[in-house]
Amino acid sequence: MIEAHIHILPGIDDGSDSVETSQKMMEILRQQGVDRIIATPHFYAHREKDVETFLAKRDAAFDALGRPDNMRLGAEVRIEQGVSLLPGIEKLAFEGSDLILMEFPYAKFAPWMIEEVYNLADNHGLTPILAHVHRYFDFFTDDQINRVLAMSGVIFQANNEYLETRIEKKMIKGLLKDGYPLIFGSDAHNLDSRRPNWDRLVKKTKSVYIEEAMELLRKHLD
């Protein structure tokens, strides 16, 4: 399997706090059947000086981890106003692919959020992956969630623990049944409260859905 949403680089965001933690996360992933990893540290435009500075930090963290052969670099880009126009933003796409992981803010929905995603995709020929689309029920109305789900040219991502609440499970199961382009990810940050959890996904999700998700990722990554 391929992990495409994980905070596994040491010391760069609120994910792994050390090389040792990162190595243990890699070992857990391996035991759970994950053989390729895209590292996706948070990118918050308002907190970073610029994209280049972020890339240098990301590279240093990757160096510290010994640049594992089965790991490629990406980011989880927070959708903020103007983010699509940030110089170099396209460099946050997954290395060697057209995929870029973007997350909606945990805030009231506004139409500019969707515009930012489309602008970024159009300006740079990228395919956005919308992170954990099941986690916005506290912030978006049903109608607003449906507007997100109606977006075209994007891939939706579910966290492996989507089955834990009834409403999130219902949503993701619906998307799977209806054949939406959907991938999974652990969004793991550490070794305890948010540890790699592919074991849970494999136990509770039909293998055909997982295979389709991996196939979709492979199409973009290879």
Ligand SMILES: [Fe+2]
């Ligand atoms: Fe994340």
